[in-house]
Amino acid sequence: MTTRSLAQLDRRAEFIRRHIGPSLDEQQQMLKTIGADSLEDLTAQIVPEAIRLDSPLAIGEPMSEVHALERLRNLAKLNEVRNSFIGMGYYGTRVPHVIQRNVLENPGWYTAYTPYQPEIAQGRLEAILNFQQLSMDMTGMELASASLLDEATAAAEAMALAKRTSKNKKSDLFFIADDVFPQTIDVVKTRAEQLGLEIVVAPVTEATEYDSFGVLVQYPNQFGAIEDYRALADAVHANKGLLCVATDLLALTRLQAPAQWGADVVFGSAQRFGVPMGFGGPHAAFFATRDAYKRSMPGRIIGVSKDTRGKPALRMAMQTREQHIRREKANSNICTAQVLLANMASFYAVYHGPQGLTAIAERIERLVAIVAAGLKAKGITPHNQNHFDTLTVPVANKEAVQQRADEAGINLRMDLDGVVILSLDETHKALDVVLLWDVLLGKDHGLTVADMEAQVAMPQYPVRDTEFLTHEVFNRYHSETEMLRYIRKLEGKDLALNHSMISLGSCTMKLNATAEMMPVSWPEFANMHPFCPSEQAEGYKQMIDQLADYLVEITGYDAVCMQPNSGAQGEYAGLVAIKEYQQSIGEGHRNICLIPSSAHGTNPASAMLTSLKVVVVACDASGNVDMVDLKAKAELHRDNLSCAMVTYPSTHGVYEEQISEICNVVHQHGGQVYMDGANMNAQVGVTSPGFIGSDVSHLNLHKTFAIPHGGGGPGMGPIGVKSHLAPFVAGHAVVKTGHDSQNNGAVSAAPYGSASILPISWMYTVMLGSRGLTESTQVAMLNGNYLAHELGKHYPVLYTGRNNRVAHECIIDLRPLKEATGVTELDIAKRLNDYGFHAPTMSFPVAGTLMVEPTESESKVELDRFIEAMVMIRAEIDKVGSGEWPADNNPLRNAPHTLDDIVDPAFDSRPYSRELAVYPTAATRDNKFWPTVNRIDDVYGDRNLFCACVPIGEYQ
Known part of the structure; x- marks a missing residue:
């Protein structure tokens, strides 16, 4: 038995082998296949000498998963997570455990790609459609998008939509009420400056004094007040402008829907629907508007179409609006949305349903009303008579209030002169009411919750009088068993990285290691308010600063x-x-x-x-x-x-x-x-x-x-x-x-x-260290060139660089095959679904091509499985070209194949077998992914735009 030294047994570099797919033996096999002696030799063949770094990265030695998690845990402990009453668009929320474990922490949900291949993305498309229905129901608007980045950038998009669609073409002025959240005003002003638009920020009562193409208000506003904007809406419309409204989904269970009083664009953050504050994000923003403005809407929209069997099928609608097609003429530059977080918010709404959401909102409203009643009983009248979750309280001695807040371990909003602003959320309880009285009044106030609740008056604002979330999906899955099964049913419709390689060129779908993902759920990171005092976020600051230093070194x-x-x-x-x-x-x-x-x-x-x-x-x-x-x-x-x-x-x-x-x-x-x-x-x-x-x-x-x-x-x-x-x-x-x-x-x-997702990249960087980061790049290039070499025997590789090498991705040119046989890049993409793969990037950057990027995380076994699929598809194309299979009736044109196809007696009329359709390789028999719909009719979906939930019976 060979005795190994302690240095040989050191496991610090173990993560490198976990992250990089091909083993050292597999790397040598692949290098030999493509004609390179080593990773260094291959790098020298690919990268121009003049731009190659002459010294290694100074990140440090690789770190084991256990050590990295310990080090990050020590940073997390430096964060002081206080009971937050700051509000300002960020609120405590209770993430239902069934959603946290089975969505947020589930690679079946978080490793999937944007649903450009909708036949293998019907699960998340349904969840996003639920989000759109949620947005439309709560706002009363006719159309909603599939989510934007955050409330402030959604406001900037609302301004841009107003400018595009307003009939007041002579105006370049956008009016913002000064009671809108300050971070929203900040982002909109930045965007306006770049677009050459004028911004006026003033009291909302002055809005009609300006000739504007649009007006932005907050409902309820940042001070908690609920204003009546009916007259303002009429005045804005009379001036041919649009009224843009920032609002709160939970508040809209209690307040009249903005569409009822004339809003044209309604947006906000869905954060408090079961998505942690996370020191600022990620959170999905909702965005809803009138159907008349659908062509000007930013971001993605999910629509209902049908497949070749006539079944309802979901897809991204009106994609010609997106930047990858319209380029500088696009409505926005939105590429990444917040789909995972929109899905969480939609599941939160499904889980609670309209009654549950209303109960949460009423409880918050009641707690705030009790706080206000107690303050009034002691001679302090909040500035806002009407409220949902926020009070603006005049205080004579802010220093004393701040001291008592610090002693109590709570955060209030203290940035404005003469007032303290407090916001309550679903995590707060009756004891917090007493705590707030203690802080604002001193502990000898003598108030009780029971006494003050008896003095609470009815709301003085127009209460919601229209139904919402009446669709069956929001009224069916309220037990955890049913919710778990619903989440699992949708997950099973989607192909993600936990099933197979997703070889999307320019999108780099690599391993998202479990150790990297775990800290996202740690309360020290998940529950921090982004506007808390800086000394309470020391752990975040150090982690972010360290990551920034790593990125400076790398870039x-x-x-x-x-x-x-x-x-x-x-x-x-x-x-x-x-x-x-x-x-x-x-x-x-x-x-x-x-x-x-x-x-x-x-x-x-x-x-x-x-x-x-x-x-x-x-x-x-x-x-x-x-x-x-x-x-x-x-x-x-x-x-x-x-x-x-x-x-x-x-x-x-x-x-x-x-x-x-x-x-x-x-x-x-x-x-x-x-x-x-x-x-x-x-x-x-x-x-x-x-x-x-x-x-x-x-x-x-x-x-x-x-x-x-x-x-x-x-x-x-x-x-x-x-x-x-x-x-x-x-x-x-x-x-x-x-x-x-x-x-x-x-x-x-x-x-x-x-x-809150920056710890993922921090963990990735420290666990790989200098050597692992460089080796990841080199193996990404090795995998890319191995695929190019093997696929190049059957398909033309469109572009190569020095020494006939590609970098980390390659473009397969399908145009000659298309011209010779009629088989399209779309046919090949859908046929790959039958082989258990998501298609590579299709028709970008060159129409009629596939761009393949395997990343460093895919093993040789998986690469060979993909190569086998592409080689067999090439043979299928030849059968179409030779006339053995008709051009309009073959496995490529009919792909993807579903269980409906296999049980259909009419299948026998096809010139190929059921087995070839669904089990073309031994690997597919061993690990079959079943598309749940047949090929979707994109043209029908755009001509018959429908972007709301379909009755569940329609899917049967």
Whole structure:
């Protein structure tokens, strides 16, 4: 028996082997297959020498899962989670345990991708449709989206919709009532400045004094008051403007629906529907409007269509509105939504139903009314006579109140002169009422809850008199058994990473390790209010600062801003920083943005949001940026060139040799270089955006840094910047960080975006360490080139770089096959569902192609299974091409196949067997994923737009 030393038995690097799919033996087999001696040799073959880092990352040694969790737990203990009465759009909530365990903590829900392949996403599509129904019912509006990022950015989208649709075309002024949440005003002002719109913030009574295209109010407002906006709505409409209303879903169980009194756009946060505060996010925002504005609506909308059997089937409707198609003409740059959190909120509504939600709301309202009655009994009258959950209380001695609050371990809102604001939520109880009296009045007040409850008067505002959530889904699953089965039924309709590889090019669907995910649920991270005193969030601060330092090291930049809560928001934030910097040096006139024709659709859409004029730069026959065209356009626009947006490795999946020259050309002509971080998974530890020469990048933490996609969100898109841009990144109106940028406008509602998912990327980084991060990049390139090599024997690989290599992804060109046989990329995508795979990225960046990215987390066994499927599909295409199978009746055209197909006696008329349809390989027989609907009719769905819940009987 061989005796191994303690050093040999050290398990610190064990996570590297857990995260990276291919074993060392498998890596050697794959290297031999593609003709490379080692990972270092392969890296040298792929990455241009001029941009390769000459020293390893300085992150540190890898850390075991146990050690990393211990270290993070020690940071979490530095957070002081107090009983919060701060409110301001963030409230304590009780996450039903059946939802926490089976949705939030379930990889079947959090590892799924955006439902672009709807036949294998019917479960989350139904949950999102429930969210839309919830939004429509509570607001009274006719149409709702599938969720936005947060309340503040939803307000900015409401302003943009109002500008697009208002018939008051001569006005560029948007009015905001000064009792709207300050973080919302902050974000809207930032967006308006970039769009060249004027903002007036003033008392709502002055709204009609301005000629505006839209007005924004809060209902109830930030002081807790419930105002009657009927006359205002009439006046806004008379001026051909739109009335935009920020509101609270739980409050709307008690208040009249905004649609009843004239609202045109209604939005807000669904956070208090069972989603923890999480120091600011992630939380889903709801957004509802009139049917007349559906073409101008931001974000995604889920609609009901039908499949080839005529069964109801769900899909993303009106996708031509989205940025990946309309580019700079898109309604917004929204790419990541908050689907996982919208699903949680919808399940919360399903779990409680209308009666349960109303009971929660009435209890909160009653507790607040008792607090108010006690204060009045002691001679203190709150400023707001009407209230739902919030009181604004005049105080003579705020210092004494603050001291008593500290002693009691509670947080109140104390930022305004002469008043204290308090908000209650579903976590509060009668003892908290007494606690508030103790703090506000002193402990000798002599009040009792029973006595004061007897003095509570009826509400003085119009109480809701319309039904809501009448659909069966909200009135059926109230026992935990039924709820558990409903969640499981929907989960079973969705293909996620816990079933098979999701090889989406440019989306990096890698392992989201359990150890990375666990801290998200820790109460020290989950229950922190984003506006609590900074000294109470020391653990968060240290964790965020450490992660920022790691990202600075990885990116080669000088600073990182953590605020953007999606990749597209990061693009927007980076472009804002560029524009503000140029303004500061007297070059604010620069307004031209050069973007290669291959770029992600969010790039031109983000440029549009900052009023930059997009000039498209051509790509050459090899898929690289056409340097002749770039130089010509940079020269043509040198006096007005603001920036160029590039992706590296390129969107075509190759390391362009001339990337440093691209940066130099832009800089020589007065511009800045924005490097899209979508393909950062091929850079970490090998090169870096800052080293290459770019000025700013966003980082998709939900791609490269292991935050899961959650069925379409959450995401995080922090930006790295060079030092000259650091003073111009996002600040925040409520939370002051002490940085030079603190007084800049915000781009998200919370100062650190979706802070509660940052521990995932922190864990990922420290567990891999310097060596593991670099090796992950190298194995991602190995897996990509192995797939390209093997698939290239059967399909053309469209673009390659130096030494005929790809970076970490490859594009399979299906256009010749389509022309020869009539089999389309859509047919192949749907047939892959039968083989148990989600299709690669389809028709992007080139129509008629599939872009494949395996990531470093997939083993050789899984890669070979995918290769086998693609090879067998190629043989099926040949049978169509040879005429053995009719062009309109074959396994590809009829894919995906469902159980309905298999039990259909008419199947016998097809020229292929049932077994071939559903069990084309031994692997599918062993682990079969069954699509629950046949191919969906997209055209029917758009021509017959229906975006509400379907009666359950229709699915039978």
